[in-house]
Amino acid sequence: MFQLTRSVTWQALEGLQQTTANDRIRDYFAADPKRFEKMSLRVGGLFLDYSKQPVSDEVLETLIELAEHSALVQRRAQMFSGDIINVTEDRPVLHTALRNLGQGPLKVDGKDVMPEIQRTREQIRAFSEAVRSGEWTGFDGQRIKDVINIGIGGSDLGPNMACRALLKYRHPELSFHFVSNVDGAHIQKVLSRLDPATTLFIVSTKTFSTQETLLNAHTARRWFLDNAGPDADVGAHFIAASTNKAAAMEFGIREENVFEFWAWVGGRYSMWSSIGLPIALSIGFEGFMELLEGAYEMDQHFLAAPFAENMPVLMALIGIWHINFQGAETQAIVPYDQALHQLPAFLQQLDMESNGKSVDIFGHPVDYKTGPIVWGQTGSNGQHAFFQLLHQGTRYVPIDFIASLKPEPGMEEHHFALLTNMLAQANAFMEGSLKGGEGSGSRPDPYSCPGNRPSSVLLLDELTPKTLGALIALYEHKVFVQGVIWNINSFDQWGVQLGKRIAGEISERIDAHSQDFDASTQGLLALVRGHFPRGSGEPAPGGGKKGKAKG
Numbered sequence: 011m012f013q014l015t016r017s018v019t020w021q022a023l024e025g026l027q028q029t030t031a032n033d034r035i036r037d038y039f040a041a042d043p044k045r046f047e048k049m050s051l052r053v054g055g056l057f058l059d060y061s062k063q064p065v066s067d068e069v070l071e072t073l074i075e076l077a078e079h080s081a082l083v084q085r086r087a088q089m090f091s092g093d094i095i096n097v098t099e100d101r102p103v104l105h106t107a108l109r110n111l112g113q114g115p116l117k118v119d120g121k122d123v124m125p126e127i128q129r130t131r132e133q134i135r136a137f138s139e140a141v142r143s144g145e146w147t148g149f150d151g152q153r154i155k156d157v158i159n160i161g162i163g164g165s166d167l168g169p170n171m172a173c174r175a176l177l178k179y180r181h182p183e184l185s186f187h188f189v190s191n192v193d194g195a196h197i198q199k200v201l202s203r204l205d206p207a208t209t210l211f212i213v214s215t216k217t218f219s220t221q222e223t224l225l226n227a228h229t230a231r232r233w234f235l236d237n238a239g240p241d242a243d244v245g246a247h248f249i250a251a252s253t254n255k256a257a258a259m260e261f262g263i264r265e266e267n268v269f270e271f272w273a274w275v276g277g278r279y280s281m282w283s284s285i286g287l288p289i290a291l292s293i294g295f296e297g298f299m300e301l302l303e304g305a306y307e308m309d310q311h312f313l314a315a316p317f318a319e320n321m322p323v324l325m326a327l328i329g330i331w332h333i334n335f336q337g338a339e340t341q342a343i344v345p346y347d348q349a350l351h352q353l354p355a356f357l358q359q360l361d362m363e364s365n366g367k368s369v370d371i372f373g374h375p376v377d378y379k380t381g382p383i384v385w386g387q388t389g390s391n392g393q394h395a396f397f398q399l400l401h402q403g404t405r406y407v408p409i410d411f412i413a414s415l416k417p418e419p420g421m422e423e424h425h426f427a428l429l430t431n432m433l434a435q436a437n438a439f440m441e442g443s444l445k446g447g448e449g450s451g452s453r454p455d456p457y458s459c460p461g462n463r464p465s466s467v468l469l470l471d472e473l474t475p476k477t478l479g480a481l482i483a484l485y486e487h488k489v490f491v492q493g494v495i496w497n498i499n500s501f502d503q504w505g506v507q508l509g510k511r512i513a514g515e516i517s518e519r520i521d522a523h524s525q526d527f528d529a530s531t532q533g534l535l536a537l538v539r540g541h542f543p544r545g546s547g548e549p550a551p552g553g554g555k556k557g558k559a560k561g
């Protein structure tokens with residue numbers, strides 16, 4: 011059986027980690043004036059500069075060998091062609107088919123899936139145009155003004171992030187709200203400001219079985235009927251994006267208003283499907299297609315470019331260098347772009363739910379690190395929150411800086427400050443500061459920053475639907491490449507099923523049967539139980555306030 015850490019290339023990288031341990035990134039530039047040109051590349055509207063990474067030419071060459079000696083070429087072909095690579099759920103992985111703007115058929119179980127993808131895309135077009143034009147009206151004939159997406163995880167994070175990122179493209183008379191948390195405060199805050207007559211609810215759930223989403227959807231329906239009248243037409247205000255049409259219809263959604271997608275689309279990879287309906291409603295179907303086009307172009311690059319010029323592959327390999335050889339536990343995502351402030355949260359699920367695994371595709375425990383802890387916040391805010399640790403702390407944290415070059419008209423001064431701050435930070439992380447020592451980092455003291463801290467800079471010419479699509483596809487493929495090299499299944503998520511099962515057991519057994527749980531859980535349940543009639547889950551009399559809608 012192949013053992014990654016016993017491979018010649020892996021052991022060569024371990025050797026290189028030793029021999030380059032005292033290298034300074036800045037010296038790589040001194041040694042090679044062409045380093046920036048060599049370690050940067052453009053794909054469409056994206057430009058990646060990875061020259062400030064702690065990677066010598068030899069390290070980079072060996073990392074590329076690691077990819078070449080892996081199953082990447084084969085697994086990549088399998089993914090795009092619909093082979094079953096999600097082995098524990100016995101499914102293909104075909105989010106790329108959703109943006110496959112080429113003509114070729116794509117078969118799953120012998121059946122070409124492109125016609126149903128195109129049919130659903132047409133359903134999205136027709137519906138989004140009807141709502142945006144005012145043709146689609148609510149129960150009393152008024153046009154829709156507010157859209158609430160009820161979903162969680164991949165049924166929230168993708169469309170939420172994209173709608174926020176592309177806010178400047180939004181329909182001027184439509185407002186979008188995203189309800190995900192089961193905490194009633196979330197839905198109550200949103201509903202309290204809305205008019206049921208002009209509100210559209212999208213129940214977004216791949217399985218139509220997620221507790222949080224179903225509870226929120228039922229609360230929304232009850233609020234709707236309480237405030238619009240018991241005979242108001244639920245069917246004119248509730249639609250669904252799901253693989254489970256039967257359950258959606260049982261909830262009260264008309265068959266023609268169920269926007270289907272398929273089991274071979276993973277939740278965290280689903281914003282290109284019907285889950286992306288809020289995006290099409292917000293920016294229009296043409297904008298949604300541009301998002302798909304951007305992703306499609308990144309797909310083509312990923313498929314065709316040699317590894318040494320392949321943006322997702324290079325980002326993946328640099329991440330593996332950080333995680334498996336430099337000892338990084340986390341990956342920071344710092345968008346210097348307020349419109350991308352939800353990108354870190356989206357990438358958290360994409361990366362950590364995909365590669366947060368400890369057994370390989372054969373079920374054997376791995377003897378190497380896998381997915382990192384992904385975190386982050388926008389810059390320049392981060393400079394006033396956690397950059398101190400990144401500059402002078404004891405931890406090794408690689409950073410992806412992300413920004414768009416083109417300023418908004420009238421905001422040139424702000425954008426110039428934003429971009430120069432980002433470039434200054436990336437430079438400072440590498441160079442460090444000098445306070446009395448003969449070279450930065452040579453005599454650490456409270457005033458000096460050791461420097462030699464790694465980062466990449468990813469620049470979008472402009473934040474548009476197309477460049478956003480390319481950016482998301484880039485990270486999807488980076489995660490995929492790392493998963494292939496780690497030989498893990500990036501497309502299942504059995505770890506989250508455990509919590510769901512125990513949550514069910516606890517809520518059923520909050521009563522006397524709680525002795526089945528550990529003493530801590532029993533003690534805590536005793537405290538919780540005091541606030542609810544035994545076992546009902548309903549608040550004790552006088553507990554909880556119902557939110558009343560205006561209008």
Ligand code: F6P
Nearest residue numbers: 163164165215216217220277506
């Ligand atoms: O977090 C577990 C998970 O299954 C995610 O993979 C998924 O995006 C989320 O829950 C929501 O699932 P659903 O779309 O089926 O409601």
